[in-house]
Amino acid sequence: MIPYPHIDPVIVRIGPLAVRWYGMMYLLGFTSSYLLVRYQIKKTGLNFGRDFVDSLYSYLILGLLIGARLGYVVFYDLPEYIGNPLEIFALWHGGMSFHGGLIGSVVAGIFFCKKTKIDFWQVADLVIVTAPIGLGFGRLGNFINGELYGRVTDVPWAMVFPSGGPLPRHPSQLYEFFLEGVILFTVLWILKNKGFRTGVLSSFFLILYGIFRFAVEFFREPDVQLGYIFGPFTMGQLLSSSMIGAGMVILFLRRNR
Known part of the structure; x- marks a missing residue:
């Protein structure tokens, strides 16, 4: 068993304000994605205009935050929020959904591209290859917070999380950091120069x-308010299966244009 590092979730306090590692991870993810999209545009010589990336990210960030919160409300704890609707706005209590954030970002991106008359799939491919960086940072934030930990196990690298009881558990946040962050970014960054039709990279990301x-969910503790859905499967696996299906449909349609 490996000791859990017990990193203080708060980086620094300034009076009543606290700068937290989780918020810093969001900032690092957005900044890295922003800079890499600017780099891709400059390298490929795309002429999107001086303020294109700034305007795009103002839409994407807003869409992601709203979608992530509403996604958690709808997918993971709807009865609780129906009974306490003001809690929807209590972001400091936690509760963000990646799948909801993805939907919110897509809606915001479609709206922005229609407004600016730019091809959505071209923009989506530029952004999506950078998304795993934000995902990776987010999982590190979950690990520092000691949340979204794994199921009880006896593997040598198991950890006892402060809010997970006395038994050792999978550090599933680190599994996700490696797979959804490091591996996924590496694969997409390599594939981006292979000359695929627009939209194909986005489909690869979804798949x-x-x-x-879906695989990591077998090691991650299910949300306590939901537990398992459809036998051994979780809500995360249900939503991820929908992503795989959507990715395959997009891949088929875009490759056969």
Whole structure:
């Protein structure tokens, strides 16, 4: 068993304000994605205009945050929020869904591209290859917070998480960091220069993320308010299966245009 590092979730306090590692991970993810998209545009010589990336990310960040919160409300704890609707706005209590954030970002991206008359799939491919960086940072934030930990296990690298009881568990946040962050980014960054039709990279992201997340869910403790759905499967696996299906449909349609 490996000792859990017990990193203080708060980096620094300034009076009543606290700068937390989880929020810093969001900032690092957005900043890295922003800079890499600018790099891709400059390298490929795309002429999107001076303020294109700034405007795009203002839409994407807003869509992601709203979608992530509403996704958690709808997918993971709807009865609780129906009974306490004001809790929807209590972001400091936690509760964000990746799948909801993805939907929110896609909706915001479609709206932005229609407004600017730019091809959605071209923009989506530029952004999606950078998304795993934010995912990876987010999982590190989960690990520091000691949340979204894994199921009880006896593997040598198991850890006892502060809020997970006395038994050792899988550090599933680190599994997701490696698969959804490091591996997925490496694969997509290599494939981006292979000359695929627009939209194909986005389909690869949906399929690969869905596969990785589906697999890791077997090691991750299910949400206590939901437990298992459809036998041994979790809500995360149900949503990830939908991602895989959507990715395969997009791949088929875009490759056969």
